[in-house]
Amino acid sequence: MNWYEEQIEAARRRSEDEIQAARRSGVSSLDLSGRMLGTLPESLGSVTALTELNLAGNELTALPDWLGNLTSLTRLDLHANRLTVLPDWIGNLTALAELHLGGTGNRLTVLPESLGNLTALTELFLNANQLTALPDSLGNLTALTRLGLGGNQLTMLPDSLGNLTALTWLGLSGNQLTVLPDSLGNLTALTWLDLAYNHLSALPDWLGNLTALTRLDLTANRLTVLPESLGNLTALTRLDLAGNQLSALPEPLANRTVGEHPVNAPLQAWIDDTCTTVADPADLDAILDRTRRGGMSLISEDGARNLFISLDGDQSALVWEGDSDVMISWGPVPPGAPPGQTAGDAEYAFSDPWFTDEPTDLTEEQARQAGHEFLHTGRRPTNVQWVDKP
Numbered sequence: 076m077n078w079y080e081e082q083i084e085a086a087r088r089r090s091e092d093e094i095q096a097a098r099r100s101g102v103s104s105l106d107l108s109g110r111m112l113g114t115l116p117e118s119l120g121s122v123t124a125l126t127e128l129n130l131a132g133n134e135l136t137a138l139p140d141w142l143g144n145l146t147s148l149t150r151l152d153l154h155a156n157r158l159t160v161l162p163d164w165i166g167n168l169t170a171l172a173e174l175h176l177g178g179t180g181n182r183l184t185v186l187p188e189s190l191g192n193l194t195a196l197t198e199l200f201l202n203a204n205q206l207t208a209l210p211d212s213l214g215n216l217t218a219l220t221r222l223g224l225g226g227n228q229l230t231m232l233p234d235s236l237g238n239l240t241a242l243t244w245l246g247l248s249g250n251q252l253t254v255l256p257d258s259l260g261n262l263t264a265l266t267w268l269d270l271a272y273n274h275l276s277a278l279p280d281w282l283g284n285l286t287a288l289t290r291l292d293l294t295a296n297r298l299t300v301l302p303e304s305l306g307n308l309t310a311l312t313r314l315d316l317a318g319n320q321l322s323a324l325p326e327p328l329a330n331r332t333v334g335e336h337p338v339n340a341p342l343q344a345w346i347d348d349t350c351t352t353v354a355d356p357a358d359l360d361a362i363l364d365r366t367r368r369g370g371m372s373l374i375s376e377d378g379a380r381n382l383f384i385s386l387d388g389d390q391s392a393l394v395w396e397g398d399s400d401v402m403i404s405w406g407p408v409p410p411g412a413p414p415g416q417t418a419g420d421a422e423y424a425f426s427d428p429w430f431t432d433e434p435t436d437l438t439e440e441q442a443r444q445a446g447h448e449f450l451h452t453g454r455r456p457t458n459v460q461w462v463d464k465p
Contacts, residue, residue, distance in 0.1 A: 086110040091118065098122045108132045108152070120144055131155050131175065143167045154178035154200065166192035177202035177223055177379070179401045191215035202226045202246060202379055214238040223379060225249045225269065226397075237261040246379060248272050248292065260284050271295055271315065283307040294318050301325050342450055345372040359450055363443055373446060375453055382449045382456070384442050391442035395455050402461040404445075406435035434462075 090110050097105050101124045109132040120141035127150040135156040143164035148171055155178035165174075166189025174196060176183065183204040191212025199216065200223035207228045214235025221244040229250040237258025245262065248271040255270075260281030268285065271294035278293075283304025288311055295318035306327020308314075314328075342353040344362045353359050353373065362371065363386065370385035383394040393404040437445075437459060445456035455461065 083111050083113075087112065087116070091116050094118050094122060097125070103127060105129070115139055115142065117141065123147065126150065126170075128152070131178070138162055138165075140164060146170060149173070149195075151175070153181070155180045157181065158183060161187055161190070163187045163189045166190060169193060169195060171196055173198040175200045177204065177226075179203055179396065186210050186213070188212045194218060197221070199223070200378070209233050209236070211235045217241060220244065222246070225379060232256050232259070234258040240264060243267065243287075245269070248294075255279055255282075257281060263287060266290070266310075268292070278302050278305075280304045286310060289313070291315070301328065303327065342376065343374040345374065353450060356447055356450065359446055360443075363446060373449055380449075380453065380455075382446065384446050386439050386442055389438050390436040391439050392437060393442060393445055393456070393459060395461060397455060402455070402463055404437055405460040405462050407437060407441050407459055408457070 087110070090107050090112060093105065093107065094116055095118065098118070098121055103124060104127040105122065105125055106129040108129045112130075112133040112135060115130070115135065115138075117139070120139070123145060124147065125145055126147050128145065128148055129152045131152045132155045135153070135158060137160065138153075138158070140162070143162070146168060148168050150173040151168065151171060152175040154175045158176070158181045161176065161183055165187065169192055171193050172195050174193065177200040181204050183201070183206060186201070186206065186209065188210045189212075190210060191214070194215055195218060196216050197218050198221045199219060200221075202223040203226040205228055206224070207230065209224075209229065209232065211233050212235075214233065214237070217238055218241060219239050220241050222239065222242060223246040225246040225248040227250050229247070229252060231252065232255065234256050235258070237256065237260070240261055241264060242262050243264050244267045245265055246269045248269045250273050252270070252273040252275060255275070255278075257279065260279070263285060264287055265285050266287050267290045268288060269292045271292045273296050275293070275296040275298060278298065278301060280302045281304070283302065283306070286307055286309065288308050290313045291308065291311060292315040294315045298316075298319040298321055301321065301324060303325045306325055344351045344353050344359075346362065346366060351358075351362060353362060363384070366384065366386050370383055373382045373384065374380070379397070381396040385392045395402045441458060444458050448456040448458060
């Protein structure tokens with residue numbers, strides 16, 4: 076047995092021990108995340124008192140039928156596995172309030188209609204899969220307040236999404252949408268709408284009816300003109316329009332300062348399992364001053380983007396996890412190079428004339444600058460070069 080196999084076996088035994096302990100004690104929460112599990116121990120099906128189960132960051136390719144017996148679950152986290160199919164029995168877990176299936180790794184292409192049975196759901200994250208369509212039954216989930224669908228391959232949305240009138244956050248970035256259904260105009264509780272990196276060439280007038288919006292992201296679409304109705308969005312504190320083909324703004328927008336200076340979006344900073352809210356640059360500096368080699372994670376308000384910062388003098392480094400990518404810093408952007416460069420992997424980086432010959436560490440100042448840029452823009456920092464994490 077090689078080292079890797081020994082680690083997997085040790086993780087399996089530790090998981091089995093924790094499952095047995097949970098069964099005996101009757102605990103309601105169990106965390107088996109990051110255990111390299113390719114399959115789930117069948118004994119987990121007997122821990123029927125569980126209300127929260129975290130299986131994120133494993134190597135699960137399928138979910139066993141007996142998992143559907145855990146009908147008391149209110150929170151199930153399966154993000155960052157290797158799932159390609161979501162079984163029909165998921166619809167039996169009708170107590171679920173939170174279901175996480177996004178993150179790099181999962182590759183769901185379709186969703187079962189039974190998902191519509193989960194009418195207690197308030198949060199559903201399906202980002203970074205390979206979904207090309209959504210079931211109409213998704214419109215049954217009328218208790219949803221947060222729905223993450225970014226980083227898929229959606230070309231259209233079902234009209235039934237207009238039934239989700241409790242939604243306050245809707246993430247649709249990184250798809251292939253060319254039009255938006257009129258029914259989305261019913262989502263008047265939305266405060267955050269992310270439509271970045273789609274194929275939209277025009278926006279509907281009804282967008283101006285979403286007057287609760289505080290943030291609207293339209294980055295990198297194909298827009299040449301904006302509807303006058305956007306001027307009705309008087310609650311906006313941030314409007315992202317970069318990467319379009321706009322020559323002018325509607326007069327109601329042109330007369331306002333929204334979007335000229337992006338507002339710092341709150342982040343969550345995690346150090347040694349302790350979470351702190353980062354609301355402004357001073358907060359971030361104070362937290363970075365406490366960070367040592369163990370590093371810290373900055374997580375966006377929607378939980379979809381994560382910047383891990385390791386501060387170690389001139390040997391500092393970064394790891395980025397977004398809607399559909401996990402990347403590591405290659406080094407600072409050299410003089411004259413375009414900002415925010417990425418390479419598929421090290422082989423491509425070596426052959427790219429803009430990338431340095433070898434990966435280099437960052438200075439602590441450069442790593443801090445990246446953290447401040449993330450706080451300011453909510454996106455992957457552009458002051459470093461990135462390659463896909465192997």
